[in-house]
Amino acid sequence: MRHFDLVIVGTGSGNSLLDPRFADWDIAIVERGTFGGTCLNVGCIPTKMYVHAADLAATPANAGRLGVDLTLDAVRWPEIRDRVFGRIDPIAAGGEQYRREHPDNAHVSVLTGTARFTGERRMAVDGAVDGADTSTEFTADRIVLAAGSRPIVPAIPGLADVPFHTSDTVMRLPSVPRRLAIVGGGFIAAEFAHVFSAFGAEVTVIARSDGLLRREDRDISLQFTKLAAQRWDVRLGRDVERVDRLAQDGDAAQDGVRLRLDDGSTVEADVLLVATGRTPNSDLLDPAAGGVALSPEGYVVVDAQQRTSADGVWALGDISSPWQLKHVANHESRVVRHNLLHPDEPIESDHRFVPHAVFTSPQVASVGLTEDEAIDRGLRYVTSTQAYAGIAYGWAMEDTTGFAKLIADPDTGLLIGAHIIGPQAATVIQPLIQAMSFGLDARSMARGQYWIHPAMPEVVENALLSLPL
């Protein structure tokens, strides 16, 4: 049986773990799907390429208020789609070819198929060669689980019998649907609702809870839900009881769906997008056979050094991290790389201030605790809210809906949470992430540096100055 120094399962952040310092190691990297993983192929990167085009397509509708009359002439979806994947697909193929064929990787074997444990640091890879099932078994000194997550498909009656999409497939549609129904009210729903509505689709969002982006601070979720309802048909507090096929034009390929909701109403759509969360791929790995413990939600349990319960087995990214964010997977990959190379001087992941952004319209970005989390933890806190409308660049943009909300500890002056909804929120929040990460208190942050006038970060400066500290 073949033995490796290191086996990596998954080629998303797992693939970026390797560097020239591993040149003397005999390594295998296993992939069951498209080389490069979720972020590159079906996640962050293509979605944001669509979002940028959608932001442009949405501009004419908002420009008239500023006295600039623009019209949107056309959205050439096939061209947008082919530009996005014309750039991404070759990167995935090139990444795989580099690992398989480049002399730099003479010490790396790329195995295609699904890896699963058959014992302690022992795995089998089930694949197919020329249509025949194959299985290769090997042992390894060290194994890194970087097998990611996949979309959850809820058990809605009828769903299995109708055509539906997840984020894995919806970006490759042949055309923009006239009517798009989205089940779910989280990140993916908010981003695709923006993209498809900006491109001309009538969008219906069906959410079980009473607001969209419910995990955001309540003021942000409320504001986003209010704005979303002005743009899309938003059905809140509704469960989908059943989905049926909606025959259209006698052509099965054109069939749509009819969703029956629990209030008796129906939603008809040409395309259905299911965006109800993602589940870690741990079930594919037979973790018990390898002595790898899972949390009740199915995440591989890791300690601060990213070690699992099995000796010599590490995990990183979506398979072990409930944040399910690429920058977290990348951070953890760097930690695992260090710990593999320097077992005597291990380092720990830093999950103190994990930020995120939702690239919808308006953008939403957040770091640290929400106000409700601060209350649940019994913390003493103060807050401030600064509208974009109150800063000069907000006047320039005629923004009337965006704001930054800060939460701080009144005793130390340190920030404990920052939440922004509004133009470029994902960028504007970065100095707050920095301040929290490096322990800079709000007053020093506000007055210890210049803030370029009249730029958008003045929304942060003013929010800092308004904290009652």
Ligand SMILES: Cc1cc2nc3c(=O)[nH]c(=O)nc-3n(C[C@H](O)[C@H](O)[C@H](O)COP(=O)(O)OP(=O)(O)OC[C@H]3O[C@@H](n4cnc5c(N)ncnc54)[C@H](O)[C@@H]3O)c2cc1C
């Ligand atoms: C639509 C969408 C948009 C997103 N946008 C953002 C964003 O803007 N910003 C952000 O930070 N995050 C975003 N994310 C999340 C981000 O993509 C993930 O957090 C990140 O890609 C996880 O990386 P990973 O390396 O853990 O897993 P992946 O990149 O998923 O890699 C895991 C790989 O393992 C393979 N695999 C699984 N099981 C096995 C097995 N048993 N054997 C062999 N191979 C296996 C899979 O095929 C996959 O290629 C988005 C996700 C989606 C779906």
Ligand SMILES: NC(=O)c1ccc[n+]([C@@H]2O[C@H](COP(=O)([O-])OP(=O)(O)OC[C@H]3O[C@@H](n4cnc5c(N)ncnc54)[C@H](O)[C@@H]3O)[C@@H](O)[C@H]2O)c1
């Ligand atoms: N910009 C980004 O960073 C970005 C973008 C997209 C995705 N992601 C990552 O991918 C993950 C998955 O995204 P997502 O939007 O699918 O998940 P999510 O957890 O953000 O939202 C899931 C939504 O589905 C609803 N839901 C769950 N089960 C349901 C059911 N059975 N029926 C109806 N509704 C149900 C939830 O109430 C919630 O509104 C995110 O949590 C995030 O970590 C990140």
